[in-house]
Amino acid sequence: MKSILIKGGHLIDPPSRTDRPRDLLIHDNKIVELGDPGKLNATAKKEGAEVIDATGLIVAPGLVDIHVHLREPGQGYKETIESGTKAGAMGGFTALCCMPNTSPVVDSPEITRWVLSPERNAVIRVFPVAAATRGSMGEAITEYGSLKAAGAVGVSDDGKPVLQDAVMHQALIAAARAGLPMIQHAENTKITVGASMNAGARAFRLGLRGMSVEAESGIVERDIRLVRELTTSGKGPRPHLHVQHVSTAKAIEAIRHAKRAGLHVTCEVAPHHFILTDEAVEGYNTHAKMNPPLRSEADRAAMVTALLDGTADCIATDHAPHAVHEKEQEFEKAPNGITGLETALSLSIKMLHHQHRMPLLRLIHLMSTAPAHIMGLRGRGTLAPEAFADVVLFDPKSTWTFNARNSPSKSRNTPFDGHTLPGVVKMTISEGRIVYKA
């Protein structure tokens, strides 16, 4: 049994709306107590607690990323659960939900348990999202109940959308019964064949086939229609649709309407979609290639608005590591995706807190409390007594320069390499263990 006292910091805890100087006492893997500065000194001394001086730092619940690719099983050359969780710890994350598009696909309780095995050496908590259909082939749904029992926190065919109406309908019902969110990568792949960037004038000039806005919004609208039908029928539990990495104003608008109508629809936005536009593709930069693609300035601005007005429930990175040789290819050949765990907090601070004056309390809500809630991660995303001692300490005022080579991630496919960014993570504590220290 071990205690830690974090003192002198400015504590932010969105659920209790705490946003002031408070000390924090951790015992073993749980939060014990929050107290006014100095008030916990005596208790801490009695317990022989390790004292961490957080003067000038924000003390917040550890960040939660509900959309990452840890590449295991099968693609350990891109990332392992160990290297990916270390990159997460460096970025201030204490919980990651990993996608099932591995080799083999995480579509059985056995593979789910393999991901969760201590032998994977995860340094922070990993919560697998299991495949929604067998082999993520979009045909036969998997056994959601037993996947949940094995540790899955949601179901998704990420990267491959569930296209067939009937299968999606069935998946929504089965997920609701199992008490899991049905998580959709919204892309009508029938109309994005060969496409490698956002459709429009730039794609035309660059001679690249484009993904239209409608390829995303069409699936979001279809899914919302299915959720509405199931919700209003009154039969069975309410389905929960979670839309991954929304990138277009049109899809966000559909989600805004669904929320107003009281449907249980949530969504996430990735930092690159609120920071960059398809201009970053110029020169055929494969580190600006991802799916969904970087969009227009109007779409980018709509992502910021959605995060400010609450339409977007949370920030998720879609951390997608790829080996150097895979990205050093012709643009159309290079795989989709960029890494994101190391820079998400800094990019969010830069764009949302600095440029758009979003309070840090709200930012931490979007990066910790809300995503934990969406995935049903109990005792995460909060510093309330009895919650897991998942804590991040960061300096919001100073800056750092990101050097992708120094990341514990196995990959460095990021457009932000070399960027100087605000917000320095000083320490990450996962269930009472210090897993990262700057």
Added chain:
Amino acid sequence: MSPATKSASKSAPKSVPKKAAAQSPQPKATTPPADGIHPGSLLSITQLSLEEVSNILALAERLAGEPLSKHATLLENRKLALLFYESSTRTRTSFELAAKSLGAMTTLVSDKSSSIEKGESLKDTGLTLRALGAECIILRHNASGSPYLLAKHTGLPVLNAGDGMHEHPSQALLDLRTILSRLGKKQAVTETTLDGITVCITGDILHSRVARSNALLLPRLGAKVILCGPQQLLPPEAVDLSPGITLERDFDKALQQSQVAMMLRIQKERLAGMQIDLADYQKQYQLNEDRYFKHAPNAVVMHPGPMIRGLEITADIADGPSSAIEEQVRNGLAIRMALLARALNGGAA
């Protein structure tokens, strides 16, 4: 440009005289080549200022006009590699003959008879050619943007000889040389050189790198460019390529306004499942005698080749007195000599 991808320019052979590189002013361009890209490269027509275009045209004019012996040793002992991932007759042969006319050694690597077939990457192929002494690579590739990749990783001057659906900058320059000479204009250009001139580019605009390069260049000289074709082959966003471009679905109307009619082939190899009604296309967009004499009896007729006679153009027009098609091919040789000389002279033409 991602700083993660390091430029290879440091390790590039120092064959290019530093002095020449220093003399060449940085191109004032809409999209200048990124860091680490050799200034002798020509990746996109947009990287050239009009002054540079004029310099290239002037050099081409001189090289085409003087006896072969005057420049037969200009690139003596220099090594050039032609790297072709797509079949080509005109572009490949003219680059090769251009290089040989200047005394350079050339080697041809094609995707079908090389280690590319075994899965060797473009980067490694480029590095191999560089290690063998190639000082410039002329690349034709089916993937848009591949010359950027090659230029970045080899640090060598790379000449884009057509990349996917992106650009074919040397074609735009030889087309410009052809237009200027047919219209009786000087081979030196300014923003007003083509004032009052309308060029219609007709056919499969969507898949055409020739259309893109021409549509990005000609309006900068004052020309009006009409892009003409059916919806499927000419999406509305094409109008945003450059100011001075308009779209026209009616070929007759486009012809009526044009002094130059540039025809394009339907690129069957790039249709990707698209269904085109060829009979209907022929009816609406074929340049034939009836249409030509009715709507644009004096227009200069151009085609980048290869032509599909009887589809987008008829034999009587292609072989007729208004056709500049063979002149385009001849001009290709001159332009490519100039581009090779420029590439091996640190970007100065």
